[in-house]
Amino acid sequence: MPDFEEKINAMWLQKISDMIKGKPTIWKTLYTYFLGITTRELMPELAENKYSHSEQFGKNAKKLKELYIQYRSKIKLTENITLKEIYYEIIGQRKNSITVEEKNKEIEFTNIWTKVAGIKNDIHREFLYKIIHRAVLTGEKQIDRGIRGIDPQCKYCNRQFETFEHLFIDCKELKMFRTYVIQNGQSEDLNFEISKKSLLLVDIKTELIPIIYGYTHTVWACRHFEDTLNLYKLQMKYHKDKEIYRKYN
Template sequence: MIKGKPTILKTLYTYFLGITTGELMPELAENKYSHSEQFGKNAKKIKELYIQYRGKIKLTENITLKEIYYEIIGQRKNSITVEEKNEEIEFTNIWTKVAGIKNNIHGEFLYQIIPRAVLTREKQIDRGIRGIDPQCKYCNRQFETFQHLFIDCKELKMFRTYVIQNGQSEDPNFEISKKLLLLVDIKTELIPIIYGYTHTVWACRHFEDTLNLYKLQMKYHKDKEIYRKYNKNKN
């Protein structure tokens, strides 16, 4: 469990070897491993989750740290809907726009992008799927959340810049942001670019071979043009 590059499970292991293990494992509390300095946000996240749900976790003699992790994740409340998070946005027009996409495959994918419903590794773990490596496959450092994958991942920064520059040829204010991926007040001619970008990032995370900027660009243009081909006179 603790071999290889740091994962959120290794972070949990390190956290339990830290000072806060005093409550559960006093014999390990003397270990002064500086986990919070080495693992940053992941360690903080695990600590906050543990403190929030520790009263609901049943500790048995043979329970493993991995099982404790899944107990913590299993206690998390269901997230609120995208409409509830963005009450100031009128979603009727957004859903109507997506419903007008001619090709069902493209429309269904964007239907998942808008409410952040694509099955990221974070969501797979939240749903109790075991054996999931939670790390982003692009950077191998951060937890793969929707926000990280499509907006924040540093390994995709050059690709995002390329797509932004491409989009700015249609709209000088084009930027990849949370609002953009909700398709808020978006020009119809920009939807192929958004589809091309999000589908490329999503699909290429499954590739086993080494990815570089050129391969991402080629995949992006292919997806964008396929979208345009099958959605003529619509989007």
């Protein structure tokens, strides 16, 4: 889901920006929180705007000052900048951390997060949340995190590096299984497919989410099975996972 903490920070920074520029804002309680003696010394430009300054520190004064100190040289708060632009500036400055929303700016995620929020079962919701965020611990991610002594190869084909895209979309050893799942989904929606977008739940009807869950959970859960896997076993696991999802959601 979206990083709510950073979105809140972006909202605070936008209001700070409005005050610096002397723009009117409906968030009037912010003035009490932010405009105290220490803050005016830190931000002398605020002494010139039209707002009265409080000597009283509110509960968010420290947080606001820390935000301003952290981002005043990184984000152009004195210029016209939208809330969305501030948010992307914040998340873009994280080291080695780019969110799924930033990677896919062309996609409107509101409906996607609404679908995820509507999943009743905590385990199912958390798993699909990880799938959308590409947060499952593949071989690639384990290497990136410095985990040693692991085999980063795909456990199905044992030929390719185990990335998210390879495991869930491209692995040739799973082609027949993907075809089976796609055909199962197309019985409900002729346009159903297993792709990068469908695994983000883009344009996926709510009634098709059990199929996405069944497919991704089967692929993920069976990758370390010691016994020989065949199409029949994958199909049986898929239908079991799909029906369990429907039962509890």
